[in-house]
Amino acid sequence: MAITSLVELETAIANWLNRADLTDRIPEFIALAEARFNRLEAIQYERLDTLVLGGANVAFPTDCREVLSLYFNDATRRGPLDIRSPEEINPSRMGPVVAGVPIAAAVVSNGAALLIHPTPDQSYTVWITYLTKLAALSDSATTNWLLTSHPDLYLFGALCEAEPYLKNDERVGLWKSKVDEGLGELQSLAERRKFSPNTPILRQTQAIG
Numbered sequence: 001m002a003i004t005s006l007v008e009l010e011t012a013i014a015n016w017l018n019r020a021d022l023t024d025r026i027p028e029f030i031a032l033a034e035a036r037f038n039r040l041e042a043i044q045y046e047r048l049d050t051l052v053l054g055g056a057n058v059a060f061p062t063d064c065r066e067v068l069s070l071y072f073n074d075a076t077r078r079g080p081l082d083i084r085s086p087e088e089i090n091p092s093r094m095g096p097v098v099a100g101v102p103i104a105a106a107v108v109s110n111g112a113a114l115l116i117h118p119t120p121d122q123s124y125t126v127w128i129t130y131l132t133k134l135a136a137l138s139d140s141a142t143t144n145w146l147l148t149s150h151p152d153l154y155l156f157g158a159l160c161e162a163e164p165y166l167k168n169d170e171r172v173g174l175w176k177s178k179v180d181e182g183l184g185e186l187q188s189l190a191e192r193r194k195f196s197p198n199t200p201i202l203r204q205t206q207a208i209g
Contacts, residue, residue: 003151006030006142012151013158017166025165026158030137033157037134038065042187043146044131051128053102056119060112065133067114070105070126081105081126089117153182 003012010026037043046068049061060067070081082104089104099121105114135144147154160175 003155004143004148006137006139006147009137009147009151009154009158012155013162016155016159017162019166022162025162029158029161029165030154032161033154034134034136036157037146037153040183042183043134046129047132048127048129050125052123052125053114053116053120054123056116057108058105058114058116060114061128061130063132063135064111064128064130066111066131067107068129068131070128072124072126074125077101083107086115089115150182150186153179153186156182 001008001012001015003009009030010023013026013029014020014022044065047061047063051058051061051070067083070083072079072081081102084104084106086106086108089106097118099119102116102118102120102124104117106117107113108115134146135141137144137147156175156178160172160179163169163171163175
């Protein structure tokens with residue numbers, strides 16, 4: 001059976017566990033596997049988008065895990081926007097500054113937003129380069145790039161989370177080895193693509209804000 005959607009993944013997990021009574025638990029196993037995936041470098045990749053700075057606080061793209069850079073590149077200005085700590089752009093340190101062209105930003109709200117300094121006097125568009133996080137599967141988002149390209153990672157990752165719940169601890173090592181093997185291959189693939197001069201770099205550009 002092909003595994004191309006959340007429903008097919010849930011069915012496959014139940015089949016591999018040979019259990020028909022885990023309908024309410026299988027989404028938890030998938031969510032736990034996704035939580036682990038989001039901590040791993042092999043799952044992350046760089047994305048380039050545009051971000052509109054329209055106020056003192058600006059929300060990140062929903063799939064942003066870590067900001068790598070912010071960069072002005074328009075008809076009137078070009079250059080990086082400094083990323084500093086919230087303490088560094090605190091008014092008590094920077095002094096009172098009137099609204100103007102942003103010169104710095106800090107990650108705030110537990111990594112969900114940027115604090116812009118000074119407050120923009122108009123909307124400015126910057127390039128943002130960031131590491132993505134995996135989009136969680138749900139009833140409204142039934143697939144993502146990892147499930148489409150590497151369904152085995154999702155299956156074995158969920159099985160690894162399921163076995164302790166079922167008190168089959170001796171099976172955890174088997175599924176974990178499958179996950180680790182797949183992640184190693186994925187990491188190698190990502191590195192080959194990164195350093196190959198013949199591999200095109202795909203960029204998704206979208207105005208946000």
